Every structure is written in C-alpha cells, then in structure tokens.
Amino acid sequence: MPTPSRYWREIPQRYRLEAGKCKNCGFIAFPPRLVCPRCQSRAFETITLADAGKIVTFTIIRVPPQPFSDQAPYAVGIVDLDDGVRLTGQIVDCAFEELKIGKRVKIEFRKVYEEGAAGVIYYGYKFVLE
Amino acid sequence: MEGIIGYGACIPRNRIKVEEIAKVWGADAPSYRKGLLVEEKSVPSPDQDTITMSVEASKLALKRAGIDPKEIGAVYIGSESHPYAVKPSGTVLAEAIGATPDVHTADFEFACKAGTEGMFVALSLVKAGQVKYGLAVGADTSQGAPGDALEYTAAAGAAAYIFGREKIVAEALETYSYTTDTPDFWRREYQYYPQHGGRFTGEPAYFKHITGAAKGIMEKSGLKPADFQYVIFHQPNGKFPFRVGDMLGFAKKQIEPGWLVNKLGNTYSGSSPLGLTATLDIAKPGDLILIVSYGSGAGSDAFVLKVTERIDEVRDLAPKTRELLDKNKNYLEYGAYAKFRHKIRKAE
C-alpha cells in the first residue's frame, strides 16, 4: 500500500481545483507547475478552475484497473471547462445512453476509490450531467 | 443577534420503492406503505458517502451565505455513518471548501441527532464570539439490515448550515436539549447493521424526548404551538412526526412543508436538518420555526428560529430541497440497490 503522501499532496487540486495561471501569458496549468509550457515564464498566480463545462469525448470502461474493479462499467470523459481548461474524469449518475459529445456537465465532489477495506479513501472531482 | 446565514441540501438521485424491497423479502408492501407512510427512499451512489454529500450541501450553503470560506472558524459533520472509524470526516470537508488551516473541526455522533448537535455547537461558538462563522452538517448514508423494517426507510442525504452574526437569514432565538440514557437503537463496534428495541423505540424513546424538548423550549421561550408557522420533527417514518405534532398541539399544515420522509426515507442525522432546509425554501420573513431532532440513545435538540427579510434574497441562490427530492430521480431494482449499499458479500 503506498504511503498517503502522494494523495495528500494533490488535495488542493483534487478537492478545490486549485490551478496556476501564468502571469505572463495567461496559460492555466492544472495541476500547477513551475515552468509555463507556452512562454517558459516562472511566475504563476493561484486560481480556481471553473466548475462546469462540456463533454469533449467519453468512453465506458468495461475492463477496469485494480482499484476500480468494483466500479466497472463506468464512464470516463474529457471535459472542456468553461475557463478553457480540459480535465479527465468520471461522468457519473447517468445512464450511458444519455452521454453525448457536447453535453454540459458540472463538477461534484465524490469518492474516487478506496484502498481495500482497510486503506485510505480517495476523494476528488467527477462530472454529472447538468 | 446570531443565526443561520446560509443553508444547503444534498440528496442523491437514486430511489428505491417500498414495493421493490418488499418483493424480495416476501413482505406485504401495501401494509409497509400504510404503516410507515413511506413510498420510496433515497439511495446513495457507490461514490457518495457522508463526506461527499456534506461537501456538496456545504457548497450550496456557501452560495447562499455569500461569505469567504477562509473566515469559517468551525466545521462540524454529525453522522452515524462517518466513512472512517478513526479519521475525521470534517477535515475533508474543511479542505474541500477552503476553510483550512485556521479552523476547528470535530466529528459528531449521536444516532440521528448528530446533525443538530453540530448545529448547536457551531451556533453557540458564534454566539460566544469565539468564531465568526460556523458550519455544521447533518449527513448520513444509513444502513438498514436486509429484511428488517428499517431497510424500508434507511436513506441518504445531507443538510448544511452556516451560522453567523451578520446577514442573518433565520435568527436563532432559543435552543434547548433534552437528554436521557435510553438504549432504544444502537450499533456495537465491528457490527455492520444496527439493532433496535422494536416498539420500545416509540413512546419511551422518540415521543418522550421530542415532547420533552419541545415543551422545554416552548416554556423557556414563552411560546405556544400556535405561535409557530412551521415545525420540523425528526422523521424516522411518515407517521411519527404527525403523531407527536398532534400530541403537542401542532396542526398538520405546520408540519407538512418540512415533511420529506414519504419520498426521501429517513436520512438519520440529515432528517430534521433537511426538513428545515425545505421549510426555509418556502418560509416568509417573520415566520417562527421550531425544529426538534431526535437521536436514539437518547436525546433531542430544539431550536426556535425567526426568519428574516434576507430569506427572499438568498433562497434562490441554490437549488431548493423539493427540487432535489422530486426531479431527476433514478429508480433502482433491489439488485442494484444491494450492490450500491454493499449488501452483497464479495471475495476478499
């Protein structure tokens, strides 16, 4: 079982969607980083991402990786948030037939997976149809 | 002056009907419906728990309160289904809303009144001037043992309240708690499902403590049932709130707006707090509201609230509770329900 540090470190991103906006060119880095990939500037300010957007593409995972073995089948998509940032995340609480490219979704705080019956519970952002 | 400055609810989309549960256990659905006055209950999705629902309810409360979460000085979640046995739920909530690190956090537990306990403490800290804003949530993803009467009503939901001294939506005029040691419903450590004393959970438990708290607070505040526009009692089933209301001298129409259990089920620590959110959704400035919770073990917390003008400004800033209750429902069959509620034994 991995130590909790790798999960805990990403909490500002997973719980609050904290990102870094380049002070020079406006590029939004999520997760935040040290060097802007667009203009190589090192100056960033902390911002929060938009909490809604539209589906760019999606799939239904039927053969899941281990931590998600209980959850399959589930939908995962790439969403274009209203501020232009793209996120990968599960799309939940809907019938698969309802999923279409272009539909609007909003972010909800959900459980992502658990490390078995005795391990840490991992939380984060998921999408629900608006 | 102190009181509620923001409120929010979270109700999962999934529902299961009483008929569906009765079918599996060979029980008589119509008599359950009639006896409990419950038609269906909410079921959390596998990725929802007390913490996730608390976060969503709190976000809506923040929308209505319109404050900077960094100024919240206390964050409490009251539940009997905290995800961890040891590790606070409140800290996840505090991080998720951005209240950390300058915040006091604790998890509350007292069967179904853990929510109002948190509310009582948050309110008191604000009243004492100890914190500027206090957030308290009542949330549960309660479990009913398969085939047991409680399986028909054990539901999931969360209600969040932010307390403060400015921009008040409902002033807290009075609080009162009535407590005894009464083992009517309990769950021992390492047991998966709770146990209860059958009919013992009625008169010596629910009715005694709710009437005790209601009478106590009305005496303390010099108010009568007729003075209140609305009253919300803890809702373990559809009948008890009307019966205790009748015993105390309240009319049906005072109880109805906050009476959600017939479509929601019993959300345990979320029960009366959710009923209060639905009531605030329709209350008018000047209305007096009485809320009396009940937690097995046993005790009741009572609050007298007076709605202010500000309710008209904040009510529409977030979805109304009846909308969350009535719209966008997803009905489950028992199999899916059992899978979602981890009632199926799987390989280690």
Added chain:
Amino acid sequence: MRDVAVIGVGMNKWGELWEKSLRQVFTEAAILALDDAGIDKIDSLIVGCMSSGLFVGQEHLSSLLADYLGQVPVPAARVESACASGGLALRMGFIEVASGMSDVVLVGGVEKMTDVNGHEATFALGTAADQEYECYHGITFPGLYALMARAHMEKYGTTREQLAMVAVKNHYNGSLNPLAQYPFKVSVETVLNSVMVADPLRILDCSPITDGAAALVLCPVELAKKFKKPVVRVIASGMATDAIALSSRQDITWIESTFHAAKKAYAMAGKKPEDIDLIEVHDCFTIAEICVMEALGLVEKGKGGKAVQDGLTSLQGKIPVNASGGLKSKGHPVGATGVAQAVEIVKQLRGEAGPRQVKDAKIGLTQNMGGSGGSSVVHIFERD
C-alpha cells in the same frame, strides 16, 4: 556525423513465453542479431525496456543484459519512453554510431509481461499515462484510445468498420509472419462482435500482452560494406515529445508528436511521404494506426479510415502499413516493439520477408509511439 547501417537483425517468436525469463528472452533475440551480422563482439549496448521493474522487479538492465550477452565490460544504457522505448533505443544507438563514439552497437528491446497478473500488467502499462490526473480517475489505455476514437469518429465520420479493417489487415499480414504471437486471420464481423473493452473499442481493436525481444546491430556504413548482408542505412532519426495527458493536447484526434518526429525525419532524409515504400506503425489500438497515418502525412487529416477501407495500406496497396502484422497480430512486448519494427523494415529492404515481401521495397519508415502520443520516434531506412 557518420552514416549508419544495420548489419544484423534478430527477433524471437513472440507470445506468452512461460519458460523464458526476461534475460533469456532478450539474449535469444540479441544472439540472432549477432549471428545475422556474423560478429561476436560489440562496442556498446542500448536496451529499450519500459517497465522491467514493475513486471519482474528488475532494473539495472544495462549491466545485466551486457553480462548475459557475454559483453561485459562494454558501456551500456537502458532507455525508456513508455511504448516508444524500443524506438528510442534505436535512436540512441544511431546517435552513438553517427557521432563516432562507438563502432558496433547492439540495439535491443525487450519486455516480459506475463509474470504478473492482468491487474498488475494494466497498472504497469498505466504508468505511461498521467498517474495523478488520468489514471487516478480510472482511465486505462484502451480507455484513452477509445476517447480518441470517439472524437475522431465524431469529427471525421470514421466508422467502426474502418477501425475493424485495420485489425483485419494486420492479422492477415501477421498470419504470414512465423514470429507473430497471433498469426490468425480475423474478419470485420469477428472484430465487431468481440467483447467490448472501452466503448467503442473491443478486444480485437487492442494489441495484446506479450513477451518478446528484438535486436539490431548498427555500425558505420564504411564497416558495413565488409559484412555479408546487403547494406541498409538508417538515413533519418526523428523524435518529439508532447504532454503525456490526452486532455492536454490541442486536438485529441491528432498525434502532434508523430507529426513533429516525422517532419524532422523527412527533413533529415531529404524525403517526402510519397517516397516511402512501406511503413511499420504503432498500432497499439486500431484507431492509433489511423491517426498515425494522418500524422505521417500519408493521407489528409481525417481521411485515415477511408484510406484503410480503400486498401491503400494493405500488403498489395500503394503504401503497405504493418506488413509484419503490426502490434495487433505480431504482439506488443512494449520495449521490444520499436526495435522489431526496424527488424521488419530491414528484412523487407533486404528482400528477406518471404510471403510478406513488399515488391521493390527500397525505402522504409518506422514510427514508434509512447502512451497516448506523449512521445514519438520515427526512423527512415534505405537500401544501398
């Protein structure tokens, strides 16, 4: 920079090689390459392997494999770029010879994937994606390519049948390859009825889990002329990176890293897409082959599906793609793939490809890719 030639190639039969350890699998293929070149001593070793640590708990492959090949104390390096590890190993070997640093360099690729269960294999492969912002949310590699497939189908009208045709073509070619893991033919119907893995991709759209290795011997062209086999030169090496997360790409239906790597390679070789006689591409999933065809400039953006349908890329087509059977039929021992692609091209250019032989093959290209397009390596070969 010196001109570089390939003087030896080697590849063993790929599959679930239960009796063989990673060391054994690698050494077998390496020996075949040494024998093909007719040498027994090398100056340097470059190994491409994605994840020996996760699959068999073994790192330090540079020395381990140099030792098992009997070449200690030669310098050695193990390189990694997810599924492009093999192609990257070739590139590093090419650079080492071209720069004059070493004369005879053995480039090998290996992956031993069957010593772990399915879940662990999926985890190991998942390390090619963004662990915290893709894998954390439950995505898998078929899932990532399924996201690309759906977007490509929506944007360009690529059909499910066209995707299946890639698998059909590659399995047909693979049925002619005695070293392929799955040398059987499939029909469009079989593909479309196979079990769904990540909508819309089915199991027959996906390359398999494989044990295998491949190796090449490189040397300067001057030296090559002394060896027995026809001289095949490596006339270009191009490599490009991109953000590894699919959500970071501007256009998720387009593989930018392949475009850049190919651009550099074409420029270095002084060639255009039309000049290439045959290509080995990274068809980890059927959609990948279609996107790569477009990024390599073989067809216009969005027209990849139609080109496959029209037979442009079949063995008898204008520009055969994956004459070896591709990853789909030949197998995909991750680190070995990039090297095996080069082995096929060299064999084809020498006229040694038997029933898979593409007539008059003079110039061949390999494209090897990591993850969902986070890295791409393109090499161009020309027969003297």
